[in-house]
Amino acid sequence: MGLKSALSRPLAAFVTSRYQKWQQDPIGTQQRVLRTIVAKASGTAFGQDHDFNAIQSGQDLARQVPVRDYEGLASYFERVKHGEADVLWPGKPLYLAKTSGTTSGAKYIPLTEDSIPNHINGARDALLHYVRRTGKSAFLDGKLIFLSGSPELEEVSGIPTGRLSGIVNHHVPAYLRRNQLPSYTTNIIDDWETKLARIVDETLTAPMTLISGIPPWVQMYFDHVVARTGRPVGEVFPAFNLFVYGGVNFEPYRKKLFDTIGRPVDSIELFPASEGFLAFQDEPGNPGLLLLLDAGIYYEFIPAERFFEPNPPRLSLAEVELDQQYALVLNSNAGLWGYSLGDTVRFTEKYPFRVVVSGRIKHFLSAFGEHVIGEEVEQTLREAMQQHPEAEVVEFTVAPQVSNDPAVPSRHEWLIEFARPPHDVAAFAAALEAGLRHRNVYYDDLLTGNILAPLQLTALPAGAFQRYMKSLGKLGGQNKVPRLSNDRNVADGLTSAASV
Missing domain, CATH: 3.40.50.12780 (ANL, N-terminal domain)
Incomplete structure (x- = not known):
């Protein structure tokens, strides 16, 4: 010693x-x-x-x-x-x-x-x-x-x-x-x-x-x-x-x-x-x-x-x-x-x-009245990963996807960068959907009433979050990506970074 x-x-x-x-x-x-x-x-x-x-x-x-x-x-x-x-x-x-x-x-x-x-x-x-x-x-x-x-x-x-x-x-x-x-x-x-x-x-x-x-x-x-x-x-x-x-x-x-x-x-x-x-x-x-x-x-x-x-x-x-x-x-x-x-x-x-x-308190998703908080999406993701133990997540965020077409419902979009993707991406998305519906009654009501469509899971390529943070001059240190947004700013930034 x-x-x-x-x-x-x-x-x-x-x-x-x-x-x-x-x-x-x-x-x-x-x-x-x-x-x-x-x-x-x-x-x-x-x-x-x-x-x-x-x-x-x-x-x-x-x-x-x-x-x-x-x-x-x-x-x-x-x-x-x-x-x-x-x-x-x-x-x-x-x-x-x-x-x-x-x-x-x-x-x-x-x-x-x-x-x-x-x-x-x-x-x-x-x-x-x-x-x-x-x-x-x-x-x-x-x-x-x-x-x-x-x-x-x-x-x-x-x-x-x-x-x-x-x-x-x-x-x-x-x-x-x-x-x-x-x-x-x-x-x-x-x-x-x-x-x-x-x-x-x-x-x-x-x-x-x-x-x-x-x-x-x-x-x-x-x-x-x-x-x-x-x-x-x-x-x-x-x-x-x-x-x-x-x-x-x-x-x-x-x-x-x-x-x-x-x-x-x-x-x-x-x-x-x-x-x-x-x-x-x-x-x-x-x-x-x-x-x-x-x-x-x-x-x-x-x-x-x-x-x-x-x-x-x-x-x-x-x-x-x-x-x-x-x-x-x-x-x-x-x-x-x-x-x-x-x-x-x-x-x-x-x-x-x-x-x-x-x-x-400011990072919540309630674009449609669902009042989803960070803990709910984090617990939901953890549960989905337990059901799909092969999956490894680098980073993620969730944003609203508002439809301008009355015939097409709006939905949540989960943008996830996987280090190792799930074998069945559709099943992983379904696990996310079920988990969030279980945790948030408002979200469940919106799905039940066809106000919202089932979520969309967008798998981002390796390095997308790093490129996005770098584009903002916030790579490293104490900077963090918000888990939830009420707008498309983060989601659109990530989509742009993913295409680079």
């Missing part, structure tokens, strides 16, 4: 014991967090505009602070971006995390002196919980790879700015930095394909023990390793025994990833975002992620089906129910207030409170 592996065990015991303390009173912990962050931000421009001195409870917060997304808070974020102090949080942020936006273009999320430990400690504590629960710590003595954005930062109004993963890279503990790959020189390469080739060069002969990243980009790395060596990843890296991932639902990628590895390895799921590190898998084998309640974030939960109402209910942790879909709202020591993250979660347990990330 190496020194790092040995020292991690008492540290893991200490950290997990601290978590157990706040888990004993999760509701009280959240109330304390709310009082602390509101009091500290009461003198800011936002705090004065929303009379933070009148906020003593979650009900007060909901009355004083409306729910808004990044665009709704843009006027405040712009003031922060232009160097103004005391806007959303006391002083100026340490960093601005630059991430892809929607109607606003790029988003600039503040990371403050108070909030940056949340991002650093969350990932660290996920690994330490794994050490504590399993007794396995040898991975800390090998080489660790974190597939991330460039750590090279620019300055915006004197504030260091870059991708969250690149910012966090600067805070990797010194005792792990010697173990970390890729090298800084490789990590700052902008072109993802060039960077990926260099990462393979650096890691092929290294004793890799931990590999981490967003699943589709890890799969690209694995594919390059296999193409270069002709061997499964688990054979190329015999010491590789821990895969850490987050950012998207893992299930559609699970089979192909583990087939590429060629043997079982342990895994840990994380729930990171530029706005905060929110949860991690604290128990191996338990799909629920422990919601971090003592990390400077006060959570609110809006029932997903009521999110678009003028004044939807905003529930505290004490009011949530199991197996219900909630849109996540954050209030934090990064200066986010009534901030709609865009993600939906579903609670799998209480005491401790564990969630699964079920989709995006």
